[in-house]
Each structure stands twice: as C-alpha cells, then as structure tokens.
Amino acid sequence: MAESTRTPGVAPGRLDTATLETNFADLHGALEPHEAQVAADRCYFCHDAPCVTACPTTIDIPLFIRQIATGTPKAAAKTIFDQNILGGMCARVCPTETLCEEACVREAAEGKPVDIGRLQRFATDTLMNEGKQPYSRAAATGKKVAVVGAGPAGLSCAHRLAMYGHDVVIFDAKDKPGGLNEYGIAAYKSVNNFANNEVAWLLSIGGIEIKQGQAIGSDIALADLQNEYDAVFLGVGLDGTNKLAVPGAELNHVTDAVQFIADVRQSEDYTDVAVGRHVVVIGGGMTAIDAAVQARLLGAENVTIAYRRDQENMNASRWEQELAAAKGCNILPHLQPVSIEGKGEVTSITLEYTDATTDGLKGTGETVTLNADQVLMAVGQTLEGQPAGLSLSGSKIQVDSAGRTSVDGIWAGGDCASGGDDLTVTAVAEGRDAAEDIHKQLISN
Amino acid sequence: MADLTTEFLGIRTPNPFWLASAPPTDKEYNVRRAFEAGWGGVVWKTLGSDGPPIVNVNGARYGAIWGADRRLLGLNNIELITDRPLQINLDEIKQLKQEYPDRAIIVSLMVPCEEQAWKDILARVDETGADGIELNFGCPHGMAERGMGSAVGQVPEYIEMVTRWCKENYDKPVIVKLTPNITDIRFAARAAKAGGADAVSLINTINSITSVNLDTMSPEPSIDGKGTHGGYCGPAVKPICMHMVAEIARDDETSGFPISAIGGVTTWRDAAEYMVTGAGNVQVCTAAMTYGFKIVEEMISGLSDWMDSKGYTSTSEFMGQAVPNVTDWQYLNLNYVAKAKIDQDSCIKCGRCFAACEDTSHQAIWMKEGRVFEVNDAECVACNLCVNVCPVEDCITMEPMAAGETDPRTGKEVVAEYGNWTTHPNNPSVFEKA
Numbered sequence: 001m002a003e004s005t006r007t008p009g010v011a012p013g014r015l016d017t018a019t020l021e022t023n024f025a026d027l028h029g030a031l032e033p034h035e036a037q038v039a040a041d042r043c044y045f046c047h048d049a050p051c052v053t054a055c056p057t058t059i060d061i062p063l064f065i066r067q068i069a070t071g072t073p074k075a076a077a078k079t080i081f082d083q084n085i086l087g088g089m090c091a092r093v094c095p096t097e098t099l100c101e102e103a104c105v106r107e108a109a110e111g112k113p114v115d116i117g118r119l120q121r122f123a124t125d126t127l128m129n130e131g132k133q134p135y136s137r138a139a140a141t142g143k144k145v146a147v148v149g150a151g152p153a154g155l156s157c158a159h160r161l162a163m164y165g166h167d168v169v170i171f172d173a174k175d176k177p178g179g180l181n182e183y184g185i186a187a188y189k190s191v192n193n194f195a196n197n198e199v200a201w202l203l204s205i206g207g208i209e210i211k212q213g214q215a216i217g218s219d220i221a222l223a224d225l226q227n228e229y230d231a232v233f234l235g236v237g238l239d240g241t242n243k244l245a246v247p248g249a250e251l252n253h254v255t256d257a258v259q260f261i262a263d264v265r266q267s268e269d270y271t272d273v274a275v276g277r278h279v280v281v282i283g284g285g286m287t288a289i290d291a292a293v294q295a296r297l298l299g300a301e302n303v304t305i306a307y308r309r310d311q312e313n314m315n316a317s318r319w320e321q322e323l324a325a326a327k328g329c330n331i332l333p334h335l336q337p338v339s340i341e342g343k344g345e346v347t348s349i350t351l352e353y354t355d356a357t358t359d360g361l362k363g364t365g366e367t368v369t370l371n372a373d374q375v376l377m378a379v380g381q382t383l384e385g386q387p388a389g390l391s392l393s394g395s396k397i398q399v400d401s402a403g404r405t406s407v408d409g410i411w412a413g414g415d416c417a418s419g420g421d422d423l424t425v426t427a428v429a430e431g432r433d434a435a436e437d438i439h440k441q442l443i444s445n
Numbered sequence: 446m447a448d449l450t451t452e453f454l455g456i457r458t459p460n461p462f463w464l465a466s467a468p469p470t471d472k473e474y475n476v477r478r479a480f481e482a483g484w485g486g487v488v489w490k491t492l493g494s495d496g497p498p499i500v501n502v503n504g505a506r507y508g509a510i511w512g513a514d515r516r517l518l519g520l521n522n523i524e525l526i527t528d529r530p531l532q533i534n535l536d537e538i539k540q541l542k543q544e545y546p547d548r549a550i551i552v553s554l555m556v557p558c559e560e561q562a563w564k565d566i567l568a569r570v571d572e573t574g575a576d577g578i579e580l581n582f583g584c585p586h587g588m589a590e591r592g593m594g595s596a597v598g599q600v601p602e603y604i605e606m607v608t609r610w611c612k613e614n615y616d617k618p619v620i621v622k623l624t625p626n627i628t629d630i631r632f633a634a635r636a637a638k639a640g641g642a643d644a645v646s647l648i649n650t651i652n653s654i655t656s657v658n659l660d661t662m663s664p665e666p667s668i669d670g671k672g673t674h675g676g677y678c679g680p681a682v683k684p685i686c687m688h689m690v691a692e693i694a695r696d697d698e699t700s701g702f703p704i705s706a707i708g709g710v711t712t713w714r715d716a717a718e719y720m721v722t723g724a725g726n727v728q729v730c731t732a733a734m735t736y737g738f739k740i741v742e743e744m745i746s747g748l749s750d751w752m753d754s755k756g757y758t759s760t761s762e763f764m765g766q767a768v769p770n771v772t773d774w775q776y777l778n779l780n781y782v783a784k785a786k787i788d789q790d791s792c793i794k795c796g797r798c799f800a801a802c803e804d805t806s807h808q809a810i811w812m813k814e815g816r817v818f819e820v821n822d823a824e825c826v827a828c829n830l831c832v833n834v835c836p837v838e839d840c841i842t843m844e845p846m847a848a849g850e851t852d853p854r855t856g857k858e859v860v861a862e863y864g865n866w867t868t869h870p871n872n873p874s875v876f877e878k879a
Contacts, residue, residue, distance in 0.1 A: 041513040044836050047796030050816065109793040109837065 005277065005301040009345070009373050010253050012274040014299025020270040023297035027188040027323075028092065028118055036122040039115040040069035046105055051116060054103035056426045057084035061100060065119055077127035078134055080120055085159045085432070086152055088128055088198050089181050090425045091121035092189050095286075097319040099425070128197075133204040138165035140207075143442045146171065146229040148216050151179020152424045153235030153414025155202055156431030157438075162207035164439045169229070170208060173215035179237055180415075181424065183262040186290040188297070190265075217385040226409060230445075231438045234397065234405070234412040235431055238422070240384035244282065244377050248340030248349075257281060257291035257378035264294050276374030279303045280349050281329075282337055283378030284314035289321065291376045292329045303329045304370060308336040308354050308361060338367060340375060348372050383416050393418035403434030411438055447752035449745060451485065451760045453725045454618040454643050454703055456576045458485035458549045461716065461760055462744050465707050465728035466491050466553035466579060466622070469738075471527055473537035476550075480541070482738035483745060486549025488646075488728060491526035491581045492534055494556045494566060499528040505666035508655030508675060517735050519681035521653045523666060523673060525587045526555050531569070539573040551620065555581040555593050558603060560610045567615040577618035580611060580642075582633075583649020585626055585676050595649065598624035601636035608640025620705060623647040623689075625682075630689040634699045644703035645693065646728060648686045650676020679731035683709030687722060691771040694723025711740075713747025720760065721767040775866040782852050782859045783827040783843040785809070785820045791840040792818060798831035798841060806830050823853040 003013045015023070031039060043065040051061045059080050067076035080087035096102075096117040104113035127134060143166045147154045150172035158168040176182050181195040203210070214220050216236060225232045241256045243249060253276065267273045275298040281288050284307035296303045305324060307314055311333045314321060321331060335351040342348065349372040352363040382395055391398045391406035396418045403411040413419070413430030420426035449460035463486035464470050464479055471490035479487060493499060501524060510519040527534060542550050552575045556562040570578060582598030589596040597603045604621060611619045621637035623630060625648035637645050652674045656665045664672025686708025693699045706724035710716050711732040719727050732740050748760075757763050787798065787810075794816040802810040809824035810831060820831075832841045846852060848861035866872055 038514055041515075044795045044797060046794075047800035048812070048816075049796075050794065105793040105795040 003299075005299045008277055010274045010276045013271040014275065015271075017269075017271055020298070024188050024191070024270060026191045027186075028121070030125055031115070031118050031122045033122075036068055036073070036119060039119055040065045042106060042114045043069070044105060050103035050105065051100035051114075054099045055083075056099070056420055056423065057087075057090070057429045057432070059083045059087065059120070061116055064123055065114065065116070068119055068123055073123045073126040074130075076119075076123035080124055081127075081134060083432075084425065084428050085156055085202060086181070086198065086424065086428045087120060088124040089152070089190065089195060090428065091117055091124055092194065093181075093185050094425050095317045095320065095423070098317045128201055131201070133201065135159075135163050135205050137162055137205060137207055140167070141165040141442065143167070143230045144169070144228070145231045145233065145438060145442075146225040147233045147235065148220075148225070149173075149179060149235035149237055149414070149416075150177035150199070150210055150212075151235055151237050151414060152181060152427035153237075153417075153431035153434075154179070154233065155199065156428040157233045157235060157411075157413065157435040158208045158431075159202050159205060160432050160435035161438060162205050164435075164443075166207070166230075166439070166442065168208045170210045171214040171216065171220055171225075172210060172212050173219075173236075173239070175212055177210050177212065179235075183265060184258065184287075185265065185424075186261065186294055187265050187270075188294075215385075216387065222387045222389075222410075230409075230442055232410045233403075233431070233434055233438065234387065234410065234416060235414040235427065236383075236416045238381035238383055238415045240382040241377070242380040242382060244337055244340075244379060246337050246339050248342065248346065251340055251342045252345040253373060254340055254346050254375040255377070257283065257287050257376040258381065260291050260376050261287065261294065264298070270298065273298055275300050276372070277301045278371040279374045279376065280370055280372045281305045281376045281378055283307065283380075284309065284316060284333075285378060285380075286316050286320060287381075288376075288378035289316045289324050289329075291378055293324050293327045295374070295376070296327045296329055300374075302371070305329055305331045306335040306337065306349075306351055306370075307331070307333050309356065310334060335368070336361070336363065338363075340372070341369075346372050346375055349375055381415070399430075401433075402437035403430055404437065446746075447749045447758060449485075449749060449752075449760060451726050453549075453705065454577065454620070456486070456549045456618065457547070458726075459483075459547060460485040460741075460745055460748075461720065461726035462710075462741050463487060463549060463551075463705070463726060463728045464733060465730040466551075466581065467730040467734070468524065469730060469733050472529065472534075473541060476537075476541055477544075479733075479738050480545045480548050483741045484548070484738065485726075486551065486576075488551040488553050488579050489534065489538055489575070491553040491555045491584070492531055492566065492570075493526050493554075494562055495531045498530060499525050501525055501528050502668050504668040508653075508665040508672075509679075510655055510681065517731070518679060519653075519655065519677055520679040520731050520734065521650065521655050521666075521675035521677040523586050523668075523675040526553075526581070526584070531566075535569055535573050538570075538575055542574045542576075549577075550575045551577045551579050551618075553579045553581050553622070555584065555588060558592055558597060558607060563607065563610045564614050567611060571615060571617070575617070577620060577643070578611065578615060579620040579622050579646055580607060581622055581649070582607075583622045583624040583647075583676075585624060585650060585652050586674060595624040595626055598622075598633060598649070599627055601632045604633055604636040605640035608637055608642045612641035618643040620644045620646050622649055622707075624649045625685060625689060626652050629692075631692055631696045631699065634693040634696070634702065638699055638702055644705060644725070645699075646705035646707055647689055647693075648682070648708050650678045651682055651685065653677035678709065679735075680709040680711050683711075683715060687718065690719060690724055691722050691768065694765065694768045695771050710744075713744045713751065716744060717748055717751055717763070718767075720764050722771070723765050723768050725764060777865060778863045779866060779869060780860050780862060780864040782846040784822045784825050784846060785827060785829075785831050785841055786844045787818055787820060787831075787841050788839070789817065791837050793837055793840075794818070795836060797834045797836065801830050801834045825854065 064076040064079040101113035107113040147170045178195040279295040279300045281292040397412045411434040414427035451461040466488040470487040584594030588594040621642045706719035707728040
C-alpha cells in the first residue's frame with residue numbers, strides 16, 4: 001500500500017479496504033431475536049412512561065416493547081411508524097442517551113436503561129425487511145400539496161399527507177432524496193444504503209412525486225408553489241454553513257465538516273476519500289464528532305476536536321464525546337481559532353485559550369499551534385436563501401406549534417423552522433404535525 | 446456456619462435438602478453426582494413391580510411456563526415411573542447406600558393395589574439397606590389411569606389401606622406422598638396417619654396443561670399433534686404446597702405429624718419457609734432440573750447464614766415456628782390498620798403502583814408534578830397491590846398505624862384491642878345473637 005497514516009498532507013487510501021470496511025461497519029449492530037427478547041423483558045411498562053415524554057415523536061415505547069416481548073415485532077413496528085414513519089432511521093441516529101434512554105426508569109434504577117433504540121431498530125427492520133408498506137391511502141381528496149425538501153421533515157409530512165389522500169410533490173435541491181439522512185449522518189450509523197432504501201419504502205405508499213435538483217429560489221419560486229398548490233410545506237433544512245472569520249481560512253483543505261461528511265457518505269469506496277495526517281475539527285456538536293471520528297476511521301494519524309467552551313457545553317452528547325475519544329480523537333476544550341497558517345495548503349492552526357467570564361467568552365492571550373493538514377469547520381449551519389415574506393424567529397422561519405408560518409398556506413418544519421432541537425426525530429415530528437394541520441385545513445375548505 | 450444436620454424419622458442427613466423422586470434420582474450416575482454435590486438425601490425415582498418395563502412416550506415429556514428473561518417458573522411432565530429394570534435399580538441403591546451411609550436413600554414405590562404386590566416389592570427393597578420408602582400416591586398421569594398414583598391418593602380409604610399393608614410388611618419408615626389434585630389435603634393426611642404412616646410428603650404434581658401451540662392446535666408437550674394433562678411443579682406451585690403443608694401442620698388430627706415438603710423449593714429461603722411452616726425437611730426437583738445439582742451449595746450456605754443471623758444452632762429449633770400464625774380468615778385482627786408508604790429515595794418513578802391502584806384498586810395513590818407518587822391515606826386500604834407490582838424491593842412498605850391515631854379513611858380511632866369477625870357487629874350471626 002502506497003499511503004499510510006503517516007503520509008504527509010491530505011491523501012486517500014491511508015488504510016486498506018478490509019480495515020476501512022471494519023471501521024465503517026454498523027455502529028449499533030442489529031439485535032438478534034434472542035437479544036431483543038432479553039432486552040424487551042427489561043421494560044417495566046411504566047405508567048405515562050417517561051421515555052415517551054422524552055421522545056420528540058411521542059412513540060408509545062412501552063407498548064412497542066411489549067409487542068416485541070410477546071412475539072409480534074411487526075405490530076411493534078406499526079406502533080412506532082404510527083408516530084414516526086422514519087422510525088427506522090431514528091433508531092439508528094437518535095441520541096437516545098439524551099432522549100428516551102436517559103428518561104428510562106431503569107437508568108435511574110441501575111444506570112442501565114432498556115435498549116430502546118436497538119429494540120426500535122429490531123421492530124422496524126423486521127417490518128421493513130418484508131418490503132411492504134404498512135399504510136394505505138385514503139380516498140383521493142383532489143388536493144395537492146407542495147413539499148420543499150426531501151429530508152426527514154419533508155418526507156414525514158409527505159407520507160402523512162399521502163395517507164390522507166392528498167397528492168404530494170416534493171421538490172428537493174440535491175441529486176438524491178433523504179436530506180441529512182442521506183448526506184449528513186456518519187456512514188457507520190446508516191450502513192447498506194439504509195437512508196435511500198427507507199425513502200423508497202416510504203414512497204411506496206403512493207401519491208408522492210419527488211423532483212430532484214429543484215432548489216427553492218433558484219429553480220422554483222415560492223410564489224409559484226403558492227399559486228399551483230393547495231398548501232406548501234417548507235422543510236429546507238439549514239443549507240448554509242458558518243465560516244471561520246480568521247486569517248488563513250481561505251487556504252486549501254480548510255473546509256466545511258458538513259461537506260466532508262457528505263463526501264464520506266456518498267463515496268462508493270472509502271479508499272478514495274482523502275483525509276489529512278493531522279486533522280483539526282473546530283466545533284462541539286454532532287457534526288464535529290461525526291467528522292472527527294470518520295477522519296480517524298479513514299486513517300488520519302491525529303485528529304483533534306477544538307471547542308471554544310468547556311466540554312459540558314458541547315452540543316454533542318456525552319456518549320458521542322466518549323465515542324470520539326474511544327476512536328482516538330483528542331477533544332480540546334477552551335480553545336478558539338485565531339489563525340490558520342500555510343502556503344497554498346494549510347499546515348497548522350493557532351488556537352487561543354479561553355475563559356468563560358460573566359461578560360462572555362474571553363481569550364486569555366495564551367495560544368497553541370497544532371499541526372494541521374486539514375481543518376474541518378463545524379461551527380454551525382444557517383438557513384440559506386430565506387424565502388422572502390416569511391417572518392423569522394432568530395435566524396429560522398417562525399412557526400407555531402402546528403408548523404404554520406406567518407404566511408397563510410405555508411407551513412414549515414425541521415431544522416429550518418423555529419421550534420425544537422435540530423434532530424432527525426424532531427424534524428419528523430414537525431413534518432407530521434404540520435401534515436395533520438394542513439389536512440385539517442384542506443378538508444375544511 | 447450453622448450445623449444443618451437434620452433428623453427426619455430418625456434418618457440423619459447432613460442437611461435438609463433431599464432430591465425428590467424424579468428423573469434426577471433415577472440412576473446411580475445421577476445420585477452419585479448429587480451426593481458429591483452435597484445433597485443430603487434422595488428419594489429414588491419410583492419403582493414399579495417386576496415385569497415388562499414401563500413404556501414412555503418418545504417425544505416431548507415436559508412443558509413449561511416462563512417469566513421475564515425466560516426464567517422457568519413452572520414445569521410439567523408426562524413421564525411415568527422408572528422404565529429401567531427393577532433389579533438394576535435395587536442393585537444400584539444397595540451399592541450407593543453402602544458408599545454413602547451418611548446420606549438418605551428413600552425408595553419411592555408404586556405397585557398395583559393388591560397386598561401381594563406390595564409384599565413382593567417391599568421384601569426386595571428391604572434387602573437394599575435403603576433408609577425407608579415413599580408411597581407414590583400422587584402421579585396424576587399415565588399410572589393413575591391404571592389404578593395407581595393419584596388414583597390411590599384421591600381416595601383416603603385406599604391411602605389408609607395400602608399404608609397399613611406397607612407398615613405390616615416393612616420395618617423402616619414409610620412416607621406417604623400425597624397428591625394435590627383433591628379438594629382438602631387434610632383427609633388424605635389423616636388417612637395416611639390412620640394407616641400408620643411415619644410421615645407424609647407433599648405435594649406431588651398438579652394436573653396441568655402448560656400451553657397450546659397456536660399453529661398446530663396441540664396442547665404442549667405435544668406428541669404427534671396431541672397433548673395430555675401433565676404434572677405441574679416448580680416455583681409456580683410453591684404457594685399451593687405451602688398452604689397444604691400448613692393445613693396439615695395445624696390440623697388437630699395431624700398436628701406434629703412429620704412432613705417432607707415438596708413444591709417449588711428453589712432457594713434456601715423457600716426451604717426455610719417450608720420448615721417454619723411445619724416441614725421437617727424439603728425435597729427439590731425442578732430447581733435441580735433447571736440449574737443442575739450445584740444449586741444445593743447456595744441452599745446450604747443461605748440456610749446456614751440465616752440460621753447464624755437468627756442464632757439458631759439446629760434446624761429443629763425453627764421448625765414449625767410459623768404454624769401458630771396460620772389461622773382462618775375469621776380470626777384475623779380487623780382492628781389492625783396499615784397504610785402504604787412510598788420511599789421517595791428508592792422510587793424510580795415507573796408509576797406502576799399508580800396504574801395498579803388507579804385502574805384496579807382504590808385510587809389511593811397520587812401522581813404529582815415531576816412523577817412524584819404519594820399515598821392518599823384517606824383512600825388507602827393497605828391492600829398491598831402497590832407493593833406487589835413495584836419493581837423495587839422495599840420501596841413501598843405497609844406501615845401499621847398506632848393505637849390512638851385516627852384512620853383518615855374511616856375517621857375512626859385505631860384501637861389497640863384485638864377484634865375479629867366472630868365478634869364484629871356486621872357479622873350476621875353476631876347481629877342475630879344480639
């Protein structure tokens with residue numbers, strides 16, 4: 001093999017194919033039926049269960065686990081899909097350690113929650129592996145709804161609307177549907193092309209047409225959608241990425257972590273993906289973790305996550321932080337970038353230590369310079385090309401609890417909209433709830 | 446470590462844990478290993494009359510029910526008595542008794558209800574040097590239809606008759622094993638005593654069908670698409686056996702009559718509970734069949750630890766201690782008032798107590814802000830359901846109210862005096878007398 005973890009600069013093929021396959025294998029493997037049985041037996045079937053309260057989509061978790069325990073995993077899957085049609089993906093990517101499993105009473109009792117995420121995967125895999133769509137459409141209503149964005153929010157919204165008998169057209173800017181499920185998730189969380197298969201399965205309900213390569217603003221106009229459709233749902237995500245305003249940010253191999261993650265996910269062969277020997281990731285969220293871990297898995301010798309606040313403040317869960325540490329990433333808190341050095345290509349990054357003060361974060365003046373062949377920025381994403389005429393809340397589209405924007409006939413949900421956390425599961429909930437509201441309005445007209 | 450030596454009918458064994466008559470005791474290989482593992486004694490798998498060997502089914506003999514994590518709670522079987530030749534069994538018994546003189550070997554017997562049949566086999570058993578015999582009047586399947594097993598145990602007159610034959614033709618202890626498949630165990634026990642038995646052992650297995658296969662519509666265990674009732678045993682039957690042991694122990698006619706308790710003994714605690722309820726020792730089968738002979742080590746260490754903690758130096762010191770506290774409902778103290786109390790520190794907030802009380806009992810538990818569960822004393826009747834459904838042991842307890850306090854449910858003062866149904870003003874017979 002020509003390249004290795006010690007090859008200078010940014011290079012592909014630092015590890016052999018076999019090693020890469022192992023590195024990118026399913027992070028949380030599927031439960032075998034026996035394992036699922038044992039795991040399901042641990043559920044206490046709590047009253048008004050805290051796990052359900054903690055789930056953004058309010059899946060009836062005790063019920064679906066009891067259905068697994070009693071030998072009816074397909075009924076369990078139906079319980080899940082009733083609330084969350086992307087329950088298969090959520091079982092893979094939800095930060096369960098900060099949601100249902102954190103709330104599980106057995107976490108309180110024994111520090112070891114019921115394995116809810118993997119049980120959900122067991123149930124949803126069982127049904128989805130049959131390749132059948134569990135829902136059918138109601139009689140056609142003759143109503144047409146435009147959904148912008150084929151990410152979790154848009155797909156969830158579209159499926160619910162199709163179920164109610166409305167016709168849906170999804171306009172999506174990318175080449176493939178799925179949104180962040182397709183482009184934005186670490187490859188080891190969604191193996192075997194799961195995101196794409198899940199979309200195909202979801203669409204099998206019928207009544208949903210997807211148009212790829214259709215970005216709002218450039219390819220399609222919101223006003224046209226308003227005219228041509230009975231309702232519009234915006235689930236456009238946060239397509240813009242924040243940049244580092246430091247000298248040297250324009251150097252080669254200083255890029256978005258989001259793009260890096262997408263490149264890894266979309267690669268047919270991991271030996272083609274170039275990665276630095278010394279990689280520095282700036283940020284403290286899930287994007288930072290996903291980028292850093294995958295850089296290590298691709299064969300980077302040193303991967304550092306630099307975060308400006310203390311580790312407690314990182315948006316990435318403790319579990320994700322520990323995953324990064326276990327994979328050999330170095331997490332350095334209290335460091336903010338001040339300059340990036342190099343000639344044409346980045347060679348190092350200089351970071352300043354910070355103190356949290358009552359007036360906010362302050363640099364201490366002390367700096368450290370790290371070798372860097374590649375700098376990945378994971379410092380937040382923003383709503384790009386915000387549709388004119390819609391009120392914003394902060395930097396996001398303002399919506400009420402039903403997903404209604406400030407403009408009649410336009411709903412929004414997912415990361416682009418104000419409301420819950422930027423999580424797949426939250427987007428699914430918001431898309432679903434907007435669909436319910438759209439349906440209510442369409443049938444009352 | 447407390448000395449567990451236990452004397453039952455004059456038979457001394459190093460501990461009170463015997464293996465019951467069943468597959469674990471059907472041959473030298475098993476019994477030798479059981480003795481090496483530490484079991485105090487065995488009741489050899491039931492022997493029948495000399496003749497053509499017993500024929501068993503060639504398919505599933507056992508059915509079961511399970512709890513969480515597939516923990517075996519109840520087992521049933523359709524196996525018959527030994528299917529090995531009589532003389533081989535007798536030879537093995539003789540050999541093992543010589544090798545293990547400090548362990549009990551009791552021979553279980555089941556032959557037709559004719560005195561000569563019993564005479565014949567008793568003479569041969571006597572030659573083995575075994576410590577005694579146990580009359581199998583309990584097997585509920587296969588042999589019962591041939592006039593043996595529970596067919597005898599269900600007729601007190603037969604019990605008495607056969608027991609008498611045995612006592613007349615055999616000098617060593619005779620234990621009569623009773624079937625639970627009757628309405629009142631006391632009649633069977635009284636009959637055994639009247640026939641001269643030295644002890645009763647109980648229970649044999651309970652008539653049962655454990656499950657039905659929903660694809661083939663056959664009861665389990667299934668033999669070529671058909672099933673039959675089998676004998677049920679294991680942890681699930683313990684409460685039924687405990688009651689029967691207690692009834693015999695407190696019956697005027699059989700009080701003090703030695704009892705060997707059999708029924709779901711799985712841990713040292715089960716054994717201790719049986720012995721304080723009137724048993725002189727215990728017999729174990731399902732636990733050994735589930736976990737192997739090694740479990741006796743826990744039974745020995747557990748019973749010994751408990752005895753040390755209570756200051757008992759001999760198993761005879763605690764035998765029967767709970768018998769005086771087994772009474773009839775009408776003698777329970779109706780002036781006793783308790784209330785459930787939830788320990789907030791150990792509560793894990795599952796809410797099962799709330800669901801149980803709210804949906805199925807007395808609406809006496811509040812679910813407050815932040816999933817805080819508290820008992821409403823004004824509604825609580827201390828039924829204990831919350832305690833029973835709580836997954837955390839000792840999180841919910843029943844706290845007695847002191848005399849002089851006012852029960853917020855009834856508005857009445859708790860009185861110190863004992864008062865039962867026989868004198869209660871609501872009792873129609875009391876009312877009529879007045």
